[in-house]
Amino acid sequence: MTLSVSVKHTFEGFTLDADFKAPAGVTALFGSSGSGKSTLVNAMAGLLRPDHGRVEVGDRLLCDTDQGLCLPPHKRRVGYVFQEARLFPHLTVQQNLRYGRWFAGIRGSDTEERRLVDMLGIGGLLTRRPGALSGGEKQRVAIGRALLSHPLILLMDEPLAALDEARKAEILPYLERLRDETAIPILYVSHSVAEVARLATTVVLLDKGKVLKTGPTEEVMSDPALAPAIGLREAGSVLSAKIVKHHDDGLTELASAGGRLFLPRIGGNPGDRVRVRIHANDVVLSLDPPGRISALNLLPGTVTSIRAGSGPGAMVQMQAGDDQILARVTKRSIAALGLEPGTGCYAIIKSVSVSRADIGAGDQSIAKSDTTT
Numbered sequence: 001m002t003l004s005v006s007v008k009h010t011f012e013g014f015t016l017d018a019d020f021k022a023p024a025g026v027t028a029l030f031g032s033s034g035s036g037k038s039t040l041v042n043a044m045a046g047l048l049r050p051d052h053g054r055v056e057v058g059d060r061l062l063c064d065t066d067q068g069l070c071l072p073p074h075k076r077r078v079g080y081v082f083q084e085a086r087l088f089p090h091l092t093v094q095q096n097l098r099y100g101r102w103f104a105g106i107r108g109s110d111t112e113e114r115r116l117v118d119m120l121g122i123g124g125l126l127t128r129r130p131g132a133l134s135g136g137e138k139q140r141v142a143i144g145r146a147l148l149s150h151p152l153i154l155l156m157d158e159p160l161a162a163l164d165e166a167r168k169a170e171i172l173p174y175l176e177r178l179r180d181e182t183a184i185p186i187l188y189v190s191h192s193v194a195e196v197a198r199l200a201t202t203v204v205l206l207d208k209g210k211v212l213k214t215g216p217t218e219e220v221m222s223d224p225a226l227a228p229a230i231g232l233r234e235a236g237s238v239l240s241a242k243i244v245k246h247h248d249d250g251l252t253e254l255a256s257a258g259g260r261l262f263l264p265r266i267g268g269n270p271g272d273r274v275r276v277r278i279h280a281n282d283v284v285l286s287l288d289p290p291g292r293i294s295a296l297n298l299l300p301g302t303v304t305s306i307r308a309g310s311g312p313g314a315m316v317q318m319q320a321g322d323d324q325i326l327a328r329v330t331k332r333s334i335a336a337l338g339l340e341p342g343t344g345c346y347a348i349i350k351s352v353s354v355s356r357a358d359i360g361a362g363d364q365s366i367a368k369s370d371t372t373t
């Protein structure tokens with residue numbers, strides 16, 4: 001289901017002027033604080049009437065100011081999940097879940113409720129009240145409540161921001177299942193590169209109220225020109241890969257479009273698709289295949305673009321198979337190696353530089369890894 005959004009709105013000192021289209025899946029609205037993410041989400045939810053705008057989800061028009069149409073929030077069939085779960089404290093988990101359905105005037109079925117409860121792993125919590133739940137559990141209930149109202153689209157505004165790292169790690173797999181097992185489009189607001197890299201099918205990069213770029217996650221994340229907006233320390237590529245084998249020495253072997261990768265053991269079974277985030281800071285470039293070296297991952301490729309920063313560093317993008325890899329190196333190294341678009345080189349990646357948080361379940365949008373076994 002396609003998402004088509006065009007919103008113009010001015011507050012004193014700030015103008016949002018954003019247009020984007022996104023296919024089904026998770027669309028991440030990513031940008032620094034004050035870039036206009038929440039304003040855009042509020043315009044989509046009907047909580048803000050934009051000066052000018054058109055919002056369409058699939059073939060349903062929610063707002064078109066040219067036609068004088070701007071549906072109120074309760075007529076938009078939008079599920080909203082906020083930073084805090086905002087559950088009713090006096091109701092049990094099950095009553096909270098059913099409230100979503102009741103509020104939307106939907107009958108729903110017990111089978112549907114059970115399926116959702118299973119998917120979100122909240123079956124053991126149904127009789128508890130929110131006061132007896134962890135932050136991550138509360139968020140899972142809030143997501144279930146939003147889904148049971150049969151939304152046309154799910155808007156998630158920094159749903160993990162209030163959770164600590166352990167709770168985030170606990171809830172991310174459920175969000176991946178939501179992406180892969182439901183057909184509901186999700187607009188996911190975040191300023192965490194790690195979350196976007198793991199979850200998003202499409203990234204809309206916002207900067208000072210404008211869309212810098214919209215595109216598939218792998219493409220946006222590995223664009224050297226966008227690294228300053230993403231954050232130089234956070235920048236990196238997202239590769240799609242397939243688990244080949246878990247080795248006895250604790251390493252997992254993956255097949256990516258660019259070659260084999262060996263990473264510290266990850267969950268999942270041979271054949272499962274995963275996405276792997278490789279930080280640009282963790283990639284070393286070499287013109288020749290290195291001799292005896294401790295790093296286990298060596299991907300051959302060709303430099304596609306170079307973007308020099310204002311300091312001593314530069315971002316180099318290289319193509320390895322169908323994958324783009326981003327490396328952050330010094331301008332001095334670029335000069336010494338004579339790197340330019342078209343230069344053949346090797347990306348060297350230490351296995352241990354990739355952490356568990358950098359690996360997520362792969363989705364249908366990255367089927368190209370199927371060709372890499």
Ligand SMILES: Nc1ncnc2c1ncn2[C@@H]1O[C@H](COP(=O)(O)OP(=O)(O)OP(=O)(O)O)[C@@H](O)[C@H]1O
Pocket residue numbers: 011012014031032033034035036037038039040191
């Ligand atoms: N109701 C309002 N009245 C006036 N200015 C507003 C209003 N809401 C937002 N703004 C301004 O619009 C700009 C964008 O805010 P917005 O909350 O959309 O950014 P954001 O990207 O969601 O930021 P954050 O990541 O910090 O939540 C900010 O400069 C903010 O001060």
